[in-house]
Each structure stands twice: as C-alpha cells, then as structure tokens.
Amino acid sequence: MTPIIEHYIESHQKRFLEELLALLRIPSVGADPTCQAAMQKAATYIKDHLVEAGADEAQLIQTAGQPIIYAEKMIDPLLPTILVYGHYDVQPADPLDLWDTPPFDPNIRQGSIYARGAADDKGQLFAQIKAFEVMVRTEQLPCNVKFLIEGEEEIQSPNLAPFLEKKENQKMLQADVVLVSDTSMPSPDQPVILVGLRGAMMFEITIKGPNRDLHSGSYGGVVNNPIHALCTLLAHLRDDDQKITVPGFYHDVRTLSKEERKSLVNDAFTPNTYQKDIGLQANVGEKGYNTIERLTIRPTLEVNGIWGGTIGKKKTVLPATAHAILSMRLVPDQEWTTIQHQFEEHIHHLAKTLPALAGTQVTIAKTAGSNALLIPSQSRSVQAMKKAFKDTWKGKPPLCMRHGASIPVLTTLHEKLDAEIALLGIGLDDDNIHSPNEKFGIENYLKGIATIVDFYRNFVQS
Amino acid sequence: MTPIIEHYIESHQKRFLEELLALLRIPSVGADPTCQAAMQKAATYIKDHLVEAGADEAQLIQTAGQPIIYAEKMIDPLLPTILVYGHYDVQPADPLDLWDTPPFDPNIRQGSIYARGAADDKGQLFAQIKAFEVMVRTEQLPCNVKFLIEGEEEIQSPNLAPFLEKKENQKMLQADVVLVSDTSMPSPDQPVILVGLRGAMMFEITIKGPNRDLHSGSYGGVVNNPIHALCTLLAHLRDDDQKITVPGFYHDVRTLSKEERKSLVNDAFTPNTYQKDIGLQANVGEKGYNTIERLTIRPTLEVNGIWGGTIGKKKTVLPATAHAILSMRLVPDQEWTTIQHQFEEHIHHLAKTLPALAGTQVTIAKTAGSNALLIPSQSRSVQAMKKAFKDTWKGKPPLCMRHGASIPVLTTLHEKLDAEIALLGIGLDDDNIHSPNEKFGIENYLKGIATIVDFYRNFVQS
Numbered sequence: 001m002t003p004i005i006e007h008y009i010e011s012h013q014k015r016f017l018e019e020l021l022a023l024l025r026i027p028s029v030g031a032d033p034t035c036q037a038a039m040q041k042a043a044t045y046i047k048d049h050l051v052e053a054g055a056d057e058a059q060l061i062q063t064a065g066q067p068i069i070y071a072e073k074m075i076d077p078l079l080p081t082i083l084v085y086g087h088y089d090v091q092p093a094d095p096l097d098l099w100d101t102p103p104f105d106p107n108i109r110q111g112s113i114y115a116r117g118a119a120d121d122k123g124q125l126f127a128q129i130k131a132f133e134v135m136v137r138t139e140q141l142p143c144n145v146k147f148l149i150e151g152e153e154e155i156q157s158p159n160l161a162p163f164l165e166k167k168e169n170q171k172m173l174q175a176d177v178v179l180v181s182d183t184s185m186p187s188p189d190q191p192v193i194l195v196g197l198r199g200a201m202m203f204e205i206t207i208k209g210p211n212r213d214l215h216s217g218s219y220g221g222v223v224n225n226p227i228h229a230l231c232t233l234l235a236h237l238r239d240d241d242q243k244i245t246v247p248g249f250y251h252d253v254r255t256l257s258k259e260e261r262k263s264l265v266n267d268a269f270t271p272n273t274y275q276k277d278i279g280l281q282a283n284v285g286e287k288g289y290n291t292i293e294r295l296t297i298r299p300t301l302e303v304n305g306i307w308g309g310t311i312g313k314k315k316t317v318l319p320a321t322a323h324a325i326l327s328m329r330l331v332p333d334q335e336w337t338t339i340q341h342q343f344e345e346h347i348h349h350l351a352k353t354l355p356a357l358a359g360t361q362v363t364i365a366k367t368a369g370s371n372a373l374l375i376p377s378q379s380r381s382v383q384a385m386k387k388a389f390k391d392t393w394k395g396k397p398p399l400c401m402r403h404g405a406s407i408p409v410l411t412t413l414h415e416k417l418d419a420e421i422a423l424l425g426i427g428l429d430d431d432n433i434h435s436p437n438e439k440f441g442i443e444n445y446l447k448g449i450a451t452i453v454d455f456y457r458n459f460v461q462s
Numbered sequence: 463m464t465p466i467i468e469h470y471i472e473s474h475q476k477r478f479l480e481e482l483l484a485l486l487r488i489p490s491v492g493a494d495p496t497c498q499a500a501m502q503k504a505a506t507y508i509k510d511h512l513v514e515a516g517a518d519e520a521q522l523i524q525t526a527g528q529p530i531i532y533a534e535k536m537i538d539p540l541l542p543t544i545l546v547y548g549h550y551d552v553q554p555a556d557p558l559d560l561w562d563t564p565p566f567d568p569n570i571r572q573g574s575i576y577a578r579g580a581a582d583d584k585g586q587l588f589a590q591i592k593a594f595e596v597m598v599r600t601e602q603l604p605c606n607v608k609f610l611i612e613g614e615e616e617i618q619s620p621n622l623a624p625f626l627e628k629k630e631n632q633k634m635l636q637a638d639v640v641l642v643s644d645t646s647m648p649s650p651d652q653p654v655i656l657v658g659l660r661g662a663m664m665f666e667i668t669i670k671g672p673n674r675d676l677h678s679g680s681y682g683g684v685v686n687n688p689i690h691a692l693c694t695l696l697a698h699l700r701d702d703d704q705k706i707t708v709p710g711f712y713h714d715v716r717t718l719s720k721e722e723r724k725s726l727v728n729d730a731f732t733p734n735t736y737q738k739d740i741g742l743q744a745n746v747g748e749k750g751y752n753t754i755e756r757l758t759i760r761p762t763l764e765v766n767g768i769w770g771g772t773i774g775k776k777k778t779v780l781p782a783t784a785h786a787i788l789s790m791r792l793v794p795d796q797e798w799t800t801i802q803h804q805f806e807e808h809i810h811h812l813a814k815t816l817p818a819l820a821g822t823q824v825t826i827a828k829t830a831g832s833n834a835l836l837i838p839s840q841s842r843s844v845q846a847m848k849k850a851f852k853d854t855w856k857g858k859p860p861l862c863m864r865h866g867a868s869i870p871v872l873t874t875l876h877e878k879l880d881a882e883i884a885l886l887g888i889g890l891d892d893d894n895i896h897s898p899n900e901k902f903g904i905e906n907y908l909k910g911i912a913t914i915v916d917f918y919r920n921f922v923q924s
Contacts, residue, residue: 031775092777095675155776198679202776211741213557215896216764217660217867219740220791221756222747227765227786228700234690235697240817278681279673282821285684294683302678303689303771304779309787310767313493314617314664314829315554316789317766317896324689325771327778329682355702359744367776405679434677434779 001392001450004138013446017113019049020126020445023088024106024115030066030089030152039151042088043067046129050147053129054136058147063159066151070172073136074144080460081144083175084132085413086125086182087153090117091434098436111442118440120433124181124426125149127445131452140453142460146175150409153182156202156367157409164409164416176420177381177459178413181448183403183425184433186268188443189395193385194423195377196296196402199330199411201340201369202304205230205347207322208361213309216318224359226322227308232356233347234303234324241287244301246346249339254332256297264292268399277430296402300329328369329404336369370408373421381422384458388424392451424448424455463854463912466600475908479575481511482588482907485550486568486577492528492551493617501613504550505529508591512609515591516598520609525621528613532634535598536606542922543606545637546594547875548587548644549615552579553896560898573904580902582895586643586888587611589907593914602915604922608637612871615644618664618829619871626871626878638882639843639921640875643910645865645887646895648730650903651857655847656885657839658758658864661792661873663802663831664766667692667809669784670823675771678780686821688784689770694818695809696765696786703749706763708808711801716794718759726754730861739892758864762791790831791866798831832870835883843884846920850886854913886910886917 009016028042029035043060050058050071058071066089074081093103093116101107106115113123128147135141150160163169185192209226210219239245271291275283285294294300308322309315328343330336344364351362375382377400389398414421426448432438471478490504491497505522512520512533520533528551536543555565555578563569568577575585590609597603612622625631647654671688672681701707733753737745747756756762770784771777790805792798806826813824837844839862851860876883888910894900 031777091779092772092775098674154778200679200778202778204776212894213560213897214740215867216762216766216789217662217791218865218891218895219757220762220764220789220866221760222736222745222753223740223742224744224746225764227768228696231693231765231768232697235694235818238690238818242817274684278676278685280685280821281823282686283684284686284817284820291684295681298683300678300683302682302687302778302780303693304678304777305770305772305775305781306689306693306784307769307773308767309765310554310556311769311773312785313554313767314666314787315493315766315896316616316662316664316764317553318764319767322768323774325776327678327682329679355704355746356697356700358746359742361743403680404682405677429680432674433680434777435675 001454002140005134005140005450005453008134008138009446009449016130017442020123021106021113023122023126024113024117025104027104028089028151029092031092031155039066039089043069043151046088046149049129053133063163065159068160068163069147069149071147072145073141075141076144079143081146081175082456082459083146083148083173083178083419084128085178085180086128086149087121087151088125088149089151089154090120090122091154095436100437112439113442114437114439116438118438119427119431120438121182123440123445124448127426127448128181128452131449134449134453135456142457146173148173153409156200158368160409161368161412164412170416173417175417177422178410178417178419179422179424180407180410181424181426182407183423184427184429184431185425186429188428188441190268191389191393191395191398192268192425193382193398193400194403194425195375195382195400197373197410198404198406199334199336199370199372200406200408201328201330201336202367203326203343204365205324205326206363208320210320213320214318216316219318223318224356225318226360227319229357229360230308230322230324232354233350236350236354237301242285246342248342249299252333252335253299261293264296264402266399266401295404297331299331299334302327329406330372332372332374334371336371340366340369370406370411373411373414375421379420380462381420381459384455384462385422385424387458388451388454392454393447424452426451463916464602467596467602467912467915470596470600471908471911478592479904482585483568483575485584485588486575486579487566489566490551490613491554492614493554501528501551505531505613508550508611509533511591515595525625527621530622530625531609531611533609534607535603537603538606541605543608543637544918544921545608545610545635545640545881546590547640547642548590548611549583549613550587550611551613551616552582552584553616557898562899574901575904576899576901578900580900581889581893582900583644585902585907586910589888589910590643590914593911596911596915597918604919608635610635615871618662620830622871623830623874626874632878635879637879639884640872640879640881641884641886642869642872643886643888644869645885646889646891646893647887648891650890650905652730653851653855653857653860654730654887655844655860655862656865656887657837657844657862659835659872660866660868661796661798661832661834662868662870663790663792663798664829665788665805666827667786667788668825670782672782675782676780678778681780685780686818687780688822689781691819691822692770692784692786694816695812698812698816699763704747708804710804711761714795714797715761723755726758726864728861728863757866759793761793761796764789791868792834794834794836796833798833802828802831832868832873835873835876837883841882842924843882843921846917846924847884847886849920850913850916854916855909886914888913
C-alpha cells in the first residue's frame with residue numbers, strides 16, 4: 001500500500017463509515033413485498049455513490065424484480081478489466097426479538113457495526129466502492145472497472161440470470177475477473193480465499209387436505225391431516241444415516257481422493273470449536289464423512305421453514321393446508337436441473353405411496369438453481385489476492401478453502417463471461433449473516449478497502 | 463309452547479337479535495393475550511343481561527385467567543334446579559383472509575349470522591339467556607335456575623376445573639341437570655341429542671437445536687435441523703394403518719359389541735355426503751373401522767399447528783427451534799392422566815432413539831385433559847329434550863347420537879355435581895365452528911329459545 005493510499009483511507013475513514021451506516025438504515029429486504037420503496041432507495045443510493053466515487057457511467061437497469069446497477073470506468077481498452085459483483089438486498093431480519101438493537105438502526109459496539117446486511121453484503125460491497133474511490137481520487141486506478149450490483153441475490157437472482165443470457169449484456173460486462181467481496185474468514189488474523197462454493201436450489205412444498213380448516217374434534221380421525229402428511233413426507237427425505245433419499249441425488253457427486261479429502265483439513269477450522277460455538281449437543285451428519293467434508297464436498301437438503309394450522313396459539317384446528325420451504329446445497333459435479341427433476345419425481349412418488357398422504361394434493365414451487373463453483377488455486381486472481389492479504393492484512397498467510405454456502409450467480413457469471421472468479425471476502429465467520437445480530441468489523445471494512453486496492457495492482461501487474 | 467310464550471318471542475325477536483349481534487362484536491378470543499379487555503367486556507355484557515333477564519343475583523368471579531359468571535334465580539327449594547353452562551370465549555379467527563366478512567362485524571346473509579362465536583357458543587348461550595327471560599317475563603319459569611358461564615372453554619377450562627374442586631362452589635352449583643347448548647344437528651329438520659362426546663387433551667412440543675438461527679449453507683449438513691427432527695418425531699406417532707403408536711394408547715379403549723357398533727349408524731349421517739362436503743379425496747382413517755366409528759368411538763391424535771424457521775418467505779435459515787401443537791380426542795374408558803403420561807414417555811423415548819433427533823432437546827408443554835362423556839339415552843333430561851324438539855322443532859323426530867368433539871368441563875361437572883348432562887344443541891353441523899365464516903341461523907336461534915322453554919317444562923313435569 002502506497003503512503004498516498006494509506007493517507008487517503010485514514011483521512012476519509014469517518015465519512016466512509018457514515019456512508020455505510022446510511023446504507024444500512026435502508027431496510028432493503030428483497031423477499032419482503034413491503035420493502036419495495038426501500039429497494040429502489042438502496043439501489044439509487046449505491047448508483048449515486050458510484051458516480052461520486054468516479055464512475056463515468058452509472059445506471060439503474062429495471063427488471064421484472066429489483067433494479068440492477070451497472071457502472072463503469074474505462075481508462076484504456078488495452079488494460080485488464082475487473083468486474084465487481086455485489087448485492088444490496090439483505091435477508092429478512094426476523095425473528096426481531098432476538099436482536100439486541102434494531103436491525104435497520106445500525107449500532108456500533110466493540111468495534112463492530114450491528115445491522116442486517118452489515119456483512120452480507122452492504123459492508124463488503126461498500127468496501128469495493130470505497131476502494132474504487134480511493135484509486136480514482138489518488139489517481140492510482142491501474143485498470144478498467146465495471147460494477148454489476150443486484151438486489152435479488154438472497155432469492156437466487158431470478159432476474160440477473162436471464163439478464164446474463166443476453167449477448168449485449170455479456171458484451172457490456174466483459175471482464176478478465178469477477179471480483180466479489182461477500183465471504184468471510186474464521187478470525188481477524190486468518191484471511192481465507194475461498195476456492196469452492198456449493199450450488200443452491202429452493203423449493204416450496206404445499207399439501208392440501210380438506211377444502212377448509214376443520215374442527216379437529218368433529219373431523220379428527222377421518223381426514224389425512226396436511227401437517228401430518230407434510231411431516232411424514234419430509235421425514236422420508238433422509239434415512240437414518242442422514243443420507244438424502246432422492247434416487248440419483250449422489251450419483252454425479254465428485255469423489256475426492258484420500259489426499260484431496262485430507263487437504264480440506266487445516267488449522268483455521270477446528271470442528272470442536274465450531275460445534276461449541278453453535279451449541280451443538282452431538283456430532284451429527286452424513287455417515288462416512290467428517291465435519292469439514294459434510295460442509296464442503298457433500299450435498300445437503302435442509303428444511304428452512306414450515307407452517308400450517310395454528311401458530312403459537314392453542315386452537316383445535318385441522319387445517320386445510322401445510323407448507324414447507326426447503327433448500328439444497330449442491331457440490332461438483334451435480335447438475336441442478338437434473339437434481340430438481342429427481343427431487344420432484346421423488347416427492348410425487350412418495351405422495352402416491354405413503355399412506356399418510358392418501359387423499360391429499362402435493363404441489364411443488366421451485367426457483368432456478370445453481371451449480372457448485374470451483375476456482376483453481378493457481379489462477380492469476382487467487383495469486384493476486386494471496387499477495388494482497390499478505391501485504392495488507394498483516395495476519396497469518398491466507399488459506400485457500402472451500403465453503404458450504406452459495407453465491408448462485410457466480411457460476412453463471414463464470415460461464416457466461418468466461419472470466420475468473422475472485423472471492424476477496426473481508427467478513428468474519430461469526431458475523432451472524434442470515435441470523436439476528438449480524439455485524440461487520442470496522443477494522444475489516446477499512447483493511448478490506450486497502451486489500452482491494454492492493455489486489456487491483458497485483459492483478460494488473462501479474 | 464303456550465301462546466303467551468309464542469307471542470313474547472315473536473314480539474321481542476328483533477331485540478333478541480340485536481342483543482346477540484352486540485355480543486358478537488366483542489372479540490373475546492380467550493387464547494389471544496391482546497383480547498384481555500374484550501374478555502372482561504363480554505363477561506360483563508352477559509352478566510348484565512342475566513340481571514336484565516331476571517336473575518336475582520349475578521356476579522363476575524375473577525380467576526387466575528378469565529372471569530367466571532355465576533347467576534341464579536331460586537324460586538322454590540323443593541322444585542328441581544337447572545344449571546345452564548356456556549362459554550363467552552371464542553376460537554381465534556385466523557386465517558382472516560378466508561372470511562367473506564370480518565369475524566367480529568356480524569353480517570346477516572340468507573337467514574344466518576356470520577361471525578366468530580355465532581354458533582360456538584355465543585349464539586347458543588344467548589338462546590339460553592333469552593329463554594330464561596321469556597319464562598321470567600311471562601311468569602312461566604317452572605323451576606330454579608343457575609347459570610355458570612366461563613371464558614376458557616376453548617383452552618380446556620384451566621381455571622374452571624380447580625373452581626369446581628372447591629366444596630363451597632359445588633354446593634353453590636348444586637343442580638339436577640346441567641343444560642348445555644353448544645352442539646349441533648346435521649340439518650335444520652333433523653334435531654340431534656348428543657349422548658356421547660370425546661375427551662380432549664393438548665400438548666405443545668418444542669425442539670431446540672443450535673443456539674441460534676444459522677445460515678443453511680454455512681452450517682447445513684452438520685446440524686440436526688429442528689424442523690426435520692420435529693417432522694420425523696411427528697411422523698413416528700402414527701403407523702401405516704393410521705394407528706397411534708403411543709404404547710398403551712388403545713389399552714383401555716372400550717370395545718363395543720357388533721350391535722352397539724351397528725347402532726351408531728343412522729340416516730342423519732351419510733359418510734359420502736360428509737366426505738364430499740369437506741372435499742376429501744379418499745376414505746382414510748384407522749384401519750378396521752368405518753367413518754362414524756372413527757369419529758366417535760375411536761381416539762385420535764392430530765397436529766393442530768406447526769411452525770419453525772422462515773414462514774412464507776424464501777430464506778435460507780437453519781432455525782434454532784421448531785414447534786408443534788397437538789391434541790388428542792379420547793373415548794370411554796381412556797383416562798387422560800394415564801394417556802398423558804404414556805404420551806410423554808413415548809416422545810422422550812423417540813427423542814432418545816431416532817437418529818434425526820440426536821443432539822436436539824425436546825420439551826413438552828401440556829394442559830389438563832378431560833375424559834370422554836357418555837349420557838344414558840333413557841335419562842330424564844334426554845327424554846325431556848326429545849319431547850321438546852318433537853313439539854317445537856317440527857322436523858323429523860330427534861336422534862340420539864355420539865359426537866367426536868369435546869366439551870372437557872362437562873365430564874368434570876357431571877362428576878363433581880353428580881348431575882345429569884343435557885346437550886340441547888341448536889346449531890348446525892355446517893356452521894363452520896373453529897373455521898372461517900362461522901355462522902348461526904336466526905331460525906335456529908328463535909326456535910332454540912322456544913325448545914329450551916319447552917325443555918324446562920318437560921323436565922320439571924317428568
């Protein structure tokens with residue numbers, strides 16, 4: 001980091017913080033229909049800040065869902081181009097009663113900003129925008145930059161995917177590397193460069209029983225209760241070895257060699273600490289695999305939500321319907337379209353054969369999915385990130401690791417733009433993303449800005 | 463019915479209706495903590511109307527929960543005493559979007575009042591109060607009357623039960639018969655006198671997994687998901703023959719002779735019509751029994767509600783907890799305390815042995831239960847009701863039938879007061895009690911008042 005850059009960051013850090021806090025105050029929950037105005041506000045806020053930071057061109061592109069922001073600064077067609085990807089939508093904040101301070105009224109405690117979206121992804125995205133500002137204002141921008149920022153990452157990017165299908169958009173976004181700050185490291189002194197993410201796919205299952213809610217006394221015993229039917233269906237999706245029962249589900253899963261499996265283990269991840277942190281009473285998971293393997297190289301199926309009948313109140317109802325939301329995490333070489341088909345077939349087969357489902361109707365709503373992403377550790381961008389973290393972060397040397405989470409659109413960006421993906425994550429594993437009390441360290445924010453600036457230079461020079 | 467009575471009902475029917483509508487406008491949902499003021503308001507409204515109708519004494523008795531109303535008119539200690547039981551609490555009204563008109567803004571359509579509590583039990587209870595008024599005002603009250611009206615029937619009368627344990631209260635309530643209008647008939651021209659009700663018992667099961675809501679990508683695969691654990695647990699509570707798996711559950715169930723089983727069948731109940739009415743796609747239920755048997759002489763276990771994780775929104779959470787509310791219906795000679803114990807033992811056994819529950823914590827919250835109620839068809843009150851319906855209702859002769867629902871406190875009243883129970887139900891089976899669009903026929907209300915007056919005379923004369 002040059003002294004000029006260091007000085008710029010230091011002398012503007014108060015404003016950098018204020019600007020991020022203002023963004024965090026906008027409740028941009030993409031999945032919540034009441035947040036429509038907030039989504040537009042957040043998108044406009046970011047677009048304006050990209051212009052402010054030095055973009056030559058910045059626009060809001062309207063879609064069938066939330067607007068996409070595109071901005072660029074082209075300084076020389078012969079220089080490399082970095083495409084920064086990020087998202088301004090955040091996860092829903094409920095359950096609200098578990099937050100120590102309100103999710104959209106950011107609070108600073110012990111050096112961290114507590115707010116929904118602080119780490120995922122507003123804080124990390126804003127570090128990218130501020131790094132861009134730093135380079136432009138200090139006249140040290142070494143290459144062309146493009147920004148692609150969406151508002152539907154948390155709902156599997158349903159409108160960005162078709163946007164990326166269009167040839168003219170692929171041309172507009174053409175880049176050498178897609179740079180993303182939306183991941184985390186286990187501790188402040190142990191940077192991690194992710195080289196693998198799982199794919200993802202969601203489903204909503206609805207079971208309909210009687211044509212209306214019934215009294216469980218007057219009708220109990222002669223109606224297949226949709227809640228019981230749903231529970232029986234979901235219970236049948238795993239066997240006692242915690243394997244998913246969908247036929248063919250594991251068929252294409254890439255088998256790793258002993259050496260490859262061994263290489264997943266490192267000092268930065270200790271299963272015991274992990275287990276204690278989340279209050280786990282037992283070591284559970286798919287038989288035949290250890291914790292790190294279950295989290296990275298094995299696919300999963302989780303129920304994310306269930307509801308039906310009375311909620312929280314004692315009421316003797318036998319409900320007409322019951323619902324569940326499920327998600328899968330996929331690994332190399334599972335193909336989401338194949339798995340989606342296998343899953344639907346399996347559900348319909350179970351619905352036809354399980355006695356608890358006789359007379360009920362099962363429907364499945366589905367989103368588009370994504371395949372897993374694997375990044376070669378020897379790629380130009382991984383090397384540039386390693387050097388940047390080493391020089392700027394001043395902690396242990398960065399580790400290359402796989403992660404269990406998904407950023408579905410990255411697989412699409414990788415394929416459609418034929419560009420490397422660089423995951424320059426500056427959050428912490430315990431930032432409580434998707435949970436109450438999400439946070440982001442101010443130190444992570446400022447050091448992150450410096451690391452991003454360093455990455456640009458390393459990448460262009462390599 | 464004497465001409466004087468007929469004239470009184472006819473000339474006051476407009477006011478009778480207005481008074482009931484005013485009561486239906488009070489949202490007295492006992493299970494909803496936000497309805498506290500409404501509960502007091504409803505109790506006071508009824509107490510005032512009892513005084514207005516002619517009670518010598520009427521009081522609100524405060525309890526740990528909702529107030530109990532007691533009123534009486536003693537005309538001669540040598541005459542019989544009728545104790546009228548009813549309740550002013552109503553079921554929660556949700557799901558609100560399925561109501562054609564607001565649940566607490568009563569709407570009259572095609573001769574019926576649509577409102578939560580219209581039939582269960584405000585409308586039927588008010589028919590009792592108005593019948594009392596009719597007899598007092600026309601000077602035709604033939605015996606002593608007491609009223610016991612509670613506000614916790616829909617939550618299994620947790621405070622009335624201990625109230626009935628006290629000797630002084632038993633003395634105060636002493637009566638020859640407990641008269642209750644809180645049941646229904648299959649059609650307007652087919653009165654039914656119920657001679658059997660199932661007992662009831664409720665549970666809430668909570669499963670705790672990790673110490674906080676987690677991201678299903680970052681943690682999926684190594685945590686036993688509480689929703690999946692709960693589904694697996696609930697799925698194990700029934701076998702493929704739709705029998706409840708709780709060991710001992712059926713042990714004490716009274717076996718009926720072939721003749722007794724045959725006598726349950728009658729023209730007023732046709733399984734096909736029943737199945738069509740509720741939109742059932744298949745004839746389901748406990749193996750070895752037909753529809754009417756499954757509804758009356760066989761015990762059940764139903765899940766009334768389930769919730770956990772994200773509800774209605776796509777959110778990739780792996781939640782910390784999941785919950786379910788369950789209820790049982792018990793038959794003669796099942797003892798609820800025994801069954802409650804067996805159920806808890808079974809749940810804890812499953813929790814210990816099912817792999818899907820490893821590392822989770824299961825807790826069970828329970829309410830007091832009630833045993834089933836059987837009323838001898840030859841009793842004095844059943845005979846008096848038969849005559850009253852025959853003379854007043856002008857439909858087919860009344861039928862004696864068992865019913866699948868429960869009025870838990872009646873078993874207690876029967877035992878503690880050593881009094882007959884008379885179920886003079888004037889609602890219709892399709893009144894949608896506990897469901898959206900609950901209703902009560904104005905004709906049922908007015909004919910019900912006349913039938914109650916007739917019952918008093920028949921009972922005293924018998």
